[in-house]
Amino acid sequence: MQNTPFNISIPINKSEVYVNVYVQDFIHVSAPYRSVFKTAMVPYRFGHIYATHFRNGDSPETRKELEDAYASCATTYFALKERDVNSKIQGHILYLKLLRQLKNYVKNGLANSDPAVFLYTCMMAAHYEVLTSSSALTWLYHLAALGRLILSLGPYAFHDPLAGAILEVVRPYILMNGMLEKKRSFLEHEDWISIPAQYYPGGKNVAHKLLAWRREWNETYGQEPYTYTIPSTSIPYLSAIDEQGPLFETILFFENVSISTTVYQYNVYILVLISHLSKFIPWFELYFGKYDPLTEKLKQAIGSFEVELVCREIARSVDYQRAPEFKFGSTGMYFGVKVAYDFIGPNSRLGRFFEKAVIDSPLMRRTGGIAADDLLKPWYGPDPPTEEQIFMIQEERLRRATLVTEVEEQPQQQPMMDLGYVLGDFVV
Incomplete structure (x- = not known):
């Protein structure tokens, strides 16, 4: 039996394989550096939803409110990028309008407002504060509050196209926030998972819209410096054949990650996720086949993370944070470096850098090599299949x-014989 982080047993035997996989639909999020010395993880993705892509028939006042909310973040992003004072002032003026609008929502009662417009206004106001704050934890506080707001609105509100798009954008952040806090997210509940995906004219779904916005944003405001991909649960389950059992999503958490929300920790999260998913490849190849679409999608998902780039970003973070983190032997920092070193190996320049960082860390000097194994204990994933398991599963597949062949080739029924012919000898 394989234990998950939440002690849910996965039976692995000759009749069924239940695999925990947290790889479904994919959307892009970004974690850029705002300066060389400030490595806060800033989810600029919040500001990319242009509401009028989803809204038709709104009053001029509502449309103006949505456009102002978007413009407050867009102009502020441009001001930070180009150091444009006028844009910064304009963004702040629009932000104050957002706050007045939110005050009116509260004064008039949220029940009398459009939940999607209210949520969009809240999200853009939070995004403005994330862009302009000097605190590395601002985004986390707003994210926790945004999660509580989404929960309070209830799943029914997210059948609205705009609200559904907002949920798709913030879902991975809320899940990641739960991982950092070692809590299960309300988004894992069935009533939230079952929210249907929103579709739009031209057959484009939310993911296509997000990618189109990214291109539009980059062409208008400039390329974002760092972009990674993390999973979303917009497609709740990658369903295999029913009798093989569902593919449950995996929620990862590990003991040695601090509340620090740096890009470093974000990259460590990615590496741990890659490692976890990689452990399922031999099981997928064995049980579903090497060329099964499900196996191919798993491999494609793992390959999309660009491991070497992520490891290089971890190396940069170690350089910037060596004094505050390594000086006191942070287990979170050591854990990430050890994970990156395992991926890169000792034969490259980057590998030798990680090796030196591991050896030089106070934690290693204090505890020796045993500490590395201890730190990797929470790194969940199934062991490779044994020869006995391989034989049993192959036998079961055969x-x-x-059985399927026998069912398809049912014996033909004999035609009924003429009753008169059968009873002829008995007829008087």
């Missing part, structure tokens, strides 16, 4: 294939 048995099922034979």
